[in-house]
Amino acid sequence: MLELMDFETKHKPRPHVNAFVRLHHGITEEQRVQAAEKAGWNVFQFPSEMLCGGDLLSDSGTTSMTTEQLSALILGDEAYGSNWGYFKLLEAIERNFGLNIDEWEVYIFHQARAAEHALFSHITGENLTIPANSFFDTTRANAEANNIEALDLVSDKIKSDKTHPFKGNIDIDALKEVIVNKGGNIPLVYLTITNNTGGGQPVSMQNIKEVRRICDENSIPFFLDACRFAENAWFIKQREEAYSEKSIADIVREEFSYAEGFTISFKKDGLANMGGALLIRKDSKITNRYPDIFDKLRDHQILVEGHPTYGGLSGRDIMTIAVGLDTVVQERYLNGRIGQVHEFGSYMAELGIPVIEPFGGHAVYIDSDEFFKDTNIKRKDFGGISLTALLLIKGIRLCELGAFAFGVYNPDTGEEKFPPYNFIRAAVPRNKYEIQDLYYVADCIKALYDRRDMIPKAVPVWGREKALRHFKARFELC
Numbered sequence: 378m379l380e381l382m383d384f385e386t387k388h389k390p391r392p393h394v395n396a397f398v399r400l401h402h403g404i405t406e407e408q409r410v411q412a413a414e415k416a417g418w419n420v421f422q423f424p425s426e427m428l429c430g431g432d433l434l435s436d437s438g439t440t441s442m443t444t445e446q447l448s449a450l451i452l453g454d455e456a457y458g459s460n461w462g463y464f465k466l467l468e469a470i471e472r473n474f475g476l477n478i479d480e481w482e483v484y485i486f487h488q489a490r491a492a493e494h495a496l497f498s499h500i501t502g503e504n505l506t507i508p509a510n511s512f513f514d515t516t517r518a519n520a521e522a523n524n525i526e527a528l529d530l531v532s533d534k535i536k537s538d539k540t541h542p543f544k545g546n547i548d549i550d551a552l553k554e555v556i557v558n559k560g561g562n563i564p565l566v567y568l569t570i571t572n573n574t575g576g577g578q579p580v581s582m583q584n585i586k587e588v589r590r591i592c593d594e595n596s597i598p599f600f601l602d603a604c605r606f607a608e609n610a611w612f613i614k615q616r617e618e619a620y621s622e623k624s625i626a627d628i629v630r631e632e633f634s635y636a637e638g639f640t641i642s643f644k645k646d647g648l649a650n651m652g653g654a655l656l657i658r659k660d661s662k663i664t665n666r667y668p669d670i671f672d673k674l675r676d677h678q679i680l681v682e683g684h685p686t687y688g689g690l691s692g693r694d695i696m697t698i699a700v701g702l703d704t705v706v707q708e709r710y711l712n713g714r715i716g717q718v719h720e721f722g723s724y725m726a727e728l729g730i731p732v733i734e735p736f737g738g739h740a741v742y743i744d745s746d747e748f749f750k751d752t753n754i755k756r757k758d759f760g761g762i763s764l765t766a767l768l769l770i771k772g773i774r775l776c777e778l779g780a781f782a783f784g785v786y787n788p789d790t791g792e793e794k795f796p797p798y799n800f801i802r803a804a805v806p807r808n809k810y811e812i813q814d815l816y817y818v819a820d821c822i823k824a825l826y827d828r829r830d831m832i833p834k835a836v837p838v839w840g841r842e843k844a845l846r847h848f849k850a851r852f853e854l855c
């Protein structure tokens with residue numbers, strides 16, 4: 378009988394079924410135009426309730442929780458000190474990351490940026506540089522706000538390579554050179570797994586191992602930004618031969634075995650809606666330079682977040698993270714999750730939409746320069762903003778991460794300084810959408826791609842000169 382059934386299918390079942398659904402309301406396109414005008418065509422200001430197409434603004438904190446997480450949430454213990462979930466969370470971290478928790482200092486925060494702020498504000502000194510593959514934008518902002526140079530070291534060769542399996546890798550030669558040039562001014566080296574740039578490009582285990590070795594040789598602490606540790610492990614299993622037979626759980630444990638410390642946002646691979654943490658090995662080399670860092674971090678945590686056993690989170694949030702960590706390392710879950718992102722990206726590519734390949738783990742990026750290449754829209758016209766603004770009318774929300782988000786305006790000269798990339802990101806929330814929803818998003822983008830000649834320019838009418846302007850600015854489409 379089993380022989381008869383031995384065939385492959387084009388489509389696979391999802392790794393879950395819907396236990397609850399959230400109904401869309403009957404919102405008209407006219408209502409969305411009105412709301413978008415009121416929001417100054419800024420996607421961040423647009424009411425999410427009106428997005429009946431697909432809200433792909435971010436994969437962070439937007440996960441639909443499992444029934445296991447929701448039932449754990451009810452069990453959340455809102456005690457001020459040492460709530461039950463705290464111990465469950467420590468156990469889940471031990472179990473899934475392979476740590477002996479007694480050997481680590483654990484600081485819970487309400488999200489990762491608070492953990493990054495705590496870390497970087499206690500790394501003091503002159504002319505400090507932290508090399509990384511790439512810093513996430515708030516991570517960079519936190520380092521720079523503390524006078525630390527945040528140095529991205531992914532080679533241009535890898536960036537432009539459409540077939541490289543590990544586009545998130547740090548450039549090892551460049552890292553060695555920086556270590557020689559900066560002498561003792563490197564308080565730590567940081568690897569972001571997966572590398573958010575390009576939609577979650579993976580870092581190979583070989584790269585992680587090599588960085589740890591170089592750090593040890595030079596007595597530099599090695600830290601991870603581990604937000605998408607499980608998605609990264611999935612890519613290692615798929616693409617790094619030595620790991621093809623290993624379980625995701627083992628690969629995850631190996632990833633963490635090289636880290637002396639890490640920051641993490643549980644809003645990604647914690648499958649939770651809120652939460653972050655900073656963990657540092659008690660014997661980390663970071664204590665050579667900063668002997669009292671643990672006391673200082675603990676005081677900081679109590680000052681800004683609360684008691685160390687809840688750290689800015691409710692007991693309910695903590696329970697959902699503890700359960701989420703057990704789910705996220707399951708291969709069945711990751712096959713469905715990353716498979717969906719890739720199916721979405723491949724469909725866009727099939728439609729001829731210029732997307733960045735290979736696809737990463739959590740998002741598909743559209744190349745805005747390519748999209749508008751043969752039109753009158755130039756970078757200064759912020760076509761990516763126009764595209765995301767128009768998609769709101771169809772109930773879809775994407776995020777421009779390019780000329781406007783990362784450009785800088787000089788009000789004295791009226792000039793814009795543009796970043797190297799000009800992308801529009803479609804980030805896929807975990808466990809939330811069915812592929813049919815994502816096909817709809819792609820079809821709408823394709824329709825606008827076919828009419829790209831008619832897409833208006835986006836003119837900033839407020840906030841062009843502000844820092845982090847994409848969150849706040851207002852536009853007119855003309």
Ligand SMILES: Cc1ncc(COP(=O)(O)O)c(C=O)c1O
Pocket residue numbers: 437488489490491513515516569571573602604641642643644652653
């Ligand atoms: C790689 C990376 N690091 C850090 C963060 C910050 O996490 P949080 O939103 O919890 O502050 C993010 C969020 O998107 C991220 O993608």
